[in-house]
Amino acid sequence: MADEKTIGQQKEEALFSRTKSVWLKADEHYAQKIQDFAEGYKVFLDQSKTERECVDLIECMLKEKGFSDLNEKSHIKEGDKVYLVSRNKTIAAAVIGKTSLIEGVNLVGSHVDAPRLDIRPNPLYEDSEMALFRTRYYGGIKCYQWVSIPLALHGVIYNKDNEKVDVCIGEDPGDPVFTIADLLPHLAKDQMAKKMNEGITGEDLNVIIGSVPFKDDKVSEKIKLNMLDILNAKYGIREEDFVSAELEIVPCQKAVDVGLDRGLIGAYGHDDRICAYTSLLGLFDMEATPEKTAVCYMSDKEEIGSVGNTGARSMFIQDFLAEMLLKAGSDAYVGLRKCLVNTKMLSADVSSAINPNFKGLHATNNGAFLGKGIGICKYTGGNAKGGASDANAEFVFKIRKLFNDNNVSWQACELGKMDKGGGGTIAQYVANLGSDVIDCGVPLIGMHSTMEVASKADLYSAYLAYKCFYEKMA
Secondary structure, three states, rough: OOOOOOOHHHHHHHOOOOOOOHHHHOOOHHHHHHHHHHHHHHHHHHHOEEEEEEEEHHHHHHHOOOOOOOHHOOOOOOOEEEEEEOOEEEEEEEEEOOOOOOOOOOEEEEEEEOEEEEEEEEEEEEEEEEEEEEEEEEEEOOOHHOOOEEEEEEEEEEOOOOEEEEEEEEOOOOOEEEEEEOOHHHHOOOOOOOOOHHHOHHHHHEEEEEEOOOOOOOOOHHHHHHHHHHHHHHHHOHHHHHEEEEEEEEEOOOOOOEEOOOOOOEEEOHHHHHHHHHHHHHHHHOOOOOOEEEEEEEOOOOOHOOOOOOOOOOOOOHHHHHHHHOOOOHHHHHHHHHHHHHHHEEEOOOEEEOOHHHHHHHOOOOOOOOOOOOEEEEEEEOOOOOOOOEEHHHHHEEEEEHHHOOOOOEEEOOOOOOOEEEOOOOOOHHOOOOOOOEEOOOOEEEOOOOEEEHHHHHHHHHHHHHHHHHHHHH
């Protein structure tokens, strides 16, 4: 028969690893579930442009789902749902499982900070009949991507009376926006001859905030005064209050569908709020009390090395586990050491998908593709795996089997070619505590840009992967 498979074709089917697009495997009902899930995620992204906003929103979502502040609980038991916030920038939540915490937890860890421009402590100045903010970039960015686009101002300010003032300008219809002006091509001959990282530098990222002067001839900096007068009238702040502020400049566009088929999402902040959202929804949607305690951990400061008292290098996740052990009736110190060694973790951070315009930077057969499912990255780091978390074969097999047995679409991947770069995330810091950890996140193109692109199919696959891990990881 013409349609009979040859021996070679049969062996090829049995032995080769072939990863198909999620869309090819999805029927109409499943495809609609992907689209519906993406709509909720886009709303989440638009409401959480900063790490503070993200944590505030997540705390509200947790409360709506019946989670309680761990600090308000004298003891915890099987089935309890608790959370803990640190300094409004990092958060962890847990559903207490059937087995003792000493037996370890199933932990999914992501981060909620993203590359951005921070306003400096003394930011406001006047120059060339304009008022501007000086900024300092946070995380790995390409400076040239931040010019000539509409920008918004988000953050908090503490005034002289220690009152917290929330600031958000540039997001609502009718709001003014901000921008960083580039040089016109007619005068850019020297600029365009420079390397890309020299054409626009960090010191060039000064944000235009106004141009109308205050009408008083006896004032020397009329435009600066007018900007402070406007800010004082709306927020009650003075120039000195910028020192006790955390103000961030971010792109003001909303999350949007990309492509005629609406299969992709373009947005600022996919890295790593796409994994934060999917891991949180996976925790919410567990069908029953899990065998092991399920923990969803979302940290700050990953983009600058996971440092500080809200980063993954801090004691926060250990303190969260120790507090739960104590309130579950176990010894907090000895129990914590055993808990960490027995813990399994998915380091839920994004990976790099193959960009068709720059295919040569990806390792052959080891790059992720948009639409083929969540990416499993056995090791991170660069070159000789420097700074890597390298998962052992036994744990990788358990994850592979878990996903295969539960119809979770996944693909193996690396960040890029061996000597072209590299990177790591929070995996190494939990691995250092003795836990089994593997990087497992959504592939992106345009990572760290002002408009990253993710597949809706991979978004939904991540949700299923994290939910499955909470429920069924032994």
